[in-house]
Amino acid sequence: MLNPLRILLSATKSLPTRRCSGYVSRMRFTLQSGRILLFHRLSPLLQRTERGTFRPAAFNSSDVQLILERLGSDRSLLKEAVLLGCSEQNQAEFCLDLGELDQAAVEEECEGNFVDLRKSFFLLTGAEAPLVSKGQALLRWHQTSRFCSATGQPTHRNQAGSQRVCSSTGTIYYPKMSPVVIVLVSDGKRCLLGRQASFPRGMYSALAGFCDMGECLEEALCREVAEEVGLEVQRISYSSSQHWPFPHSSFLLGCHASVSPAHTQLNVDVTELEDARWFSLEEIDSALQVRSPPRRGDAPVVWLPPKHTIARQLITEWTDRQRE
Numbered sequence: 514m515l516n517p518l519r520i521l522l523s524a525t526k527s528l529p530t531r532r533c534s535g536y537v538s539r540m541r542f543t544l545q546s547g548r549i550l551l552f553h554r555l556s557p558l559l560q561r562t563e564r565g566t567f568r569p570a571a572f573n574s575s576d577v578q579l580i581l582e583r584l585g586s587d588r589s590l591l592k593e594a595v596l597l598g599c600s601e602q603n604q605a606e607f608c609l610d611l612g613e614l615d616q617a618a619v620e621e622e623c624e625g626n627f628v629d630l631r632k633s634f635f636l637l638t639g640a641e642a643p644l645v646s647k648g649q650a651l652l653r654w655h656q657t658s659r660f661c662s663a664t665g666q667p668t669h670r671n672q673a674g675s676q677r678v679c680s681s682t683g684t685i686y687y688p689k690m691s692p693v694v695i696v697l698v699s700d701g702k703r704c705l706l707g708r709q710a711s712f713p714r715g716m717y718s719a720l721a722g723f724c725d726m727g728e729c730l731e732e733a734l735c736r737e738v739a740e741e742v743g744l745e746v747q748r749i750s751y752s753s754s755q756h757w758p759f760p761h762s763s764f765l766l767g768c769h770a771s772v773s774p775a776h777t778q779l780n781v782d783v784t785e786l787e788d789a790r791w792f793s794l795e796e797i798d799s800a801l802q803v804r805s806p807p808r809r810g811d812a813p814v815v816w817l818p819p820k821h822t823i824a825r826q827l828i829t830e831w832t833d834r835q836r837e
């Protein structure tokens with residue numbers, strides 16, 4: 514595994530003018546030459562573009578230092594920045610939470626707004642949402658891992674922010690993710706979507722559930738579908754995976770599964786799901802056409818998770834297959 518501390522220390526003085534092929538060479542940049550995404554109590558700072566779309570606000574370190582000085586904060590806060598990775602343009606990317614500063618004052622300085630992450634997901638385009646999601650997950654992990662769970666002593670982060678070390682025993686802690694299986698079940702002609710009471714009104718998604726300790730992906734999938742809708746799945750195929758920041762950093766493993774057309778009767782666990790239904794291809798096609806979540810007072814309409822979610826990907830894979 515790459516050692517991010519060494520990466521940070523092996524800084525080059527200037528950014529290369531061409532794209533490097535290797536990940537290692539692309540990472541040889543410092544905080545000074547990188548761009549920093551700002552958060553406030555885990556909400557990312559977004560700016561509206563001239564076209565009316567939104568993007569995460571990114572600043573270089575001297576801009577951030579200036580902002581900290583103007584708001585009377587200690588410059589050392591910059592050291593809390595966590596390395597996210599490297600952009601396709603060979604620029605190191607960091608994230609920093611300014612939660613100890615006044616939110617409105619930072620927003621004014623930065624000409625942007627801190628937007629709750631769930632809302633940000635509906636405002637950002639595909640490429641930026643995962644970056645913001647990774648930033649929030651790492652910042653959250655640092656904020657909630659300040660003490661060693663074995664000794665109770667403080668932990669200290671390494672320079673890149675990729676691990677924390679117990680000050681007493683030297684035990685190293687790494688950011689954690691919870692594996693979740695997410696599955697689009699089909700009976701051959703229809704697909705199954707459900708909604709939790711906490712979802713935005715009218716939004717339906719693929720079934721999902723946390724893997725229990727000791728379970729493999731297939732066992733977790735069969736159990737979740739059986740528990741949530743009372744169906745027994747047959748064929749399972751893996752599609753793709755996605756890091757997901759909710760509720761506290763999950764790793765979604767996306768699959769398709771099928772049930773026999775003779776056994777499609779749902780027995781919905783209403784403690785988990787508010788509703789679950791079979792949807793025809795035509796119904797899915799119209800739900801895919803809904804561009805933005807309906808507003809309060811609009812007629813009820815079924816709509817689907819945003820483009821960069823794995824649930825949506827599973828649904829579009831299914832519709833493509835139905836048309837083959």
Ligand SMILES: NC(=O)C1=CN([C@@H]2O[C@H](COP(=O)(O)OP(=O)(O)OC[C@H]3O[C@@H](n4cnc5c(N)ncnc54)[C@H](O)[C@@H]3O)[C@@H](O)[C@H]2O)C=CC1
Pocket residue numbers: 691693695718719720721722723737757759760763765785818822823824825
């Ligand atoms: N990106 C996407 O397209 C979608 C993502 N999801 C995500 O999948 C995740 C899991 O889906 P759910 O149906 O809520 O799971 P679920 O069906 O396992 O039910 C959630 C419950 O599981 C329990 N649980 C067990 N292990 C847990 C753990 N490690 N962390 C938190 N709770 C745990 C808790 O009691 C929690 O209330 C959610 O975070 C949700 O945001 C869900 C649908 C679509």
Ligand SMILES: [Mg+2]
Pocket residue numbers: 720721722741785
């Ligand atoms: Mg579930």
